[in-house]
Amino acid sequence: MAETADDPLDLRGLKCPLPAMLARKALARLAAGVTLTVQADDPMALVDIPHMCHREGHALLNVTRHGTYADFSIRAAAISSGAAAAQEAEPDAHPHANPAAQHRDPDA
Numbered sequence: 001m002a003e004t005a006d007d008p009l010d011l012r013g014l015k016c017p018l019p020a021m022l023a024r025k026a027l028a029r030l031a032a033g034v035t036l037t038v039q040a041d042d043p044m045a046l047v048d049i050p051h052m053c054h055r056e057g058h059a060l061l062n063v064t065r066h067g068t069y070a071d072f073s074i075r076a077a078a079i080s081s082g083a084a085a086a087q088e089a090e091p092d093a094h095p096h097a098n099p100a101a102q103h104r105d106p107d108a
Helices: 018-028 045-056 081-089
Strands: 035-040 059-065 070-075
Touching: 018 035, 018 045, 018 070, 035 045, 045 059, 045 070
Parallel strands: none
Antiparallel strands: 035 070, 059 070
16 A cells, blocks of 8 residues: 555645645655645646646646645655756746746747
8 A cells, every 4th residue: 555644735825836836845855656635725726736746757646626725645756866956956947937938029
């Protein structure tokens, strides 16, 4: 049976992009195969956390919506120390962080 983190990571009350960023940090500290439950109430978490899981190689097992928040059940992936160091060195690209960066002037 797969191991599960003891307590859920309660990120309710935090706004984009913090839930995805903090979930990513928590998952990086877990051994591969450990399941973490993340609780978030920011509507963008429904987009950002699955995107982060896909980008980082974690398995999004289940998303359960409750009245005002959602539980994300995520199985941690194995991350090599080289990949982890590279991720820490480069800023987390977030699709909502800088809208102007998405619409660059081609003549500039």
